[in-house]
Amino acid sequence: MTPTSTPTTTQNRDTGTADFGTRIGRVEAAAYRARHYALNMGEVQxxxxxxxxxxxxxMFAAVYADQLRYRPEDPLWEDRDRFLLSTGHYAIGHYAALADAGIIPVDELDTYGSDDSRLPMSGMASYTPGMEISGGSLGHGLGVAVGMALGLRLKGSPSRIFNFLSDGELDEGSTWEAAMGAHHHQLGHLTALVDMNALQADGATRSVLSIEPAADKWASFGWYTQRVDGNDAASLLAALDNITRDAGITGRPSVILCDTKxxxxxPLLEEREKAHFMRIEEHEWQICREQLTTGHDGKAAR
Structure with missing residues (x-):
């Protein structure tokens, strides 16, 4: 059975009102629920x-359960923080986070990828509440984020912009043009989170086009750069706290490179070959859920 959450209206960032351990627990619980939601959606297709x-x-949980300012009942609230999914094919993960945040109904996840669903397999802003941009053609998200950050600053808005990218998008020249623009305009309210999972559609990132040393490159473009274990809630929150202390509408933009698996x-899927787009057999879905629960319960017991 999928665990459920009770979303609450988040109008203020909660980084200063809860102790660090409580925040870690909240993020880990949100990530666990989101993984269940993702498995359930995957089984639909x-x-x-x-x-x-x-x-x-x-990564999604650290932002939505701890950082993002939003109103579940009003996804277009003017003073919301913006989360931009540049990697449109990660929509399944984003939908899980949106459902856990109460922005879309959990029951609606069962329609994932179906005809007339608001949850297409690649993210579309015109369909899905809480989806700020349409993704798909990689390398566009950061450019949109830069323009959005400039627009919000001109309006005097205190909103922050979080842009989710993949390591494969660091192959794209448009990403680095946007990175230069963000530093030039001193967009201190812009944070990029890069999923460094080392995998692309055509194989390992290092084989397709090496992007290392990624941290040195971002730093040389003038960004405040951190690299962390993207599957560790404590590391993610500490990195986000480092940014939040100095975040403002002017200053250095920030990037967190998140090494993930x-x-x-x-475990059944962690070592699977051809992992970019997975085919999972009918009998394997319940095994996946059981392994996820066993791992989570074992971690909680330690």
């Missing part, structure tokens, strides 16, 4: 970008 959703669940939390 029998395949999909399940590995990425599992691997990035902690595709299929994280489900």
């Amino acid at each position: 029998g395949q999909g970008y399940v590995g990425q959703a599992l691997g990035s669940a902690d 595709v299929g994280k939390g489900v």
Whole structure:
């Protein structure tokens, strides 16, 4: 059975009102629920970008359960923080986070990828509440985020912008043009989170086009750069806290490079070949859920 959450209206960032251990627990619980939601959605189609959703669940949870200012009942609230999903094929992971946040109904996840669903397999802003941009053609998200950050600053808005990218998007020249623009305009309210899962559609990132040393490159573009274990809630929150202390509408933009494991939390999928777009057999879905629960319960008991 999938665990459930009780979303609450988040109008203020909660980084200063709860102790660090409580925040870690909240993020870990949100990531666990999101992984269950992703498995349930994947089973609807029998395949999909399940590995990425599992691997990035902690990243989504750290933002939605701890950082983001939003109103579940009003996804277009003017003073909301913006979360931009540049990697449109990660929509399955984003939908899980949106459902856990109460922005879309959990029951609606059962329609994932179906005809007339508001939850297409690649993220579309015109369909889904809480989806700020349409993704798909990689390398566009950061450019949109830069323009959005400039627009919000001109309006005097205190809203922050979080842009989720993949390591494969660091192959794209448009990403680095946007990175230069963000530093030039001193967009201190812009944070990029990069899923460094080392995998692309055509194989390992290092084989397709090496992006290392990624941290040195971002730093040389003038960004405040951190690299962390993207599957560890404490590391993610500490990195986000480092940014939040100095975040403002002017200053250095920030990037967190998050090393993650595709299929994280489900051993059956963590070592699966051809993990970019997974085909999972009918009898394997329940095994995946059981492994996820066993791992989570074992971690909680330690």
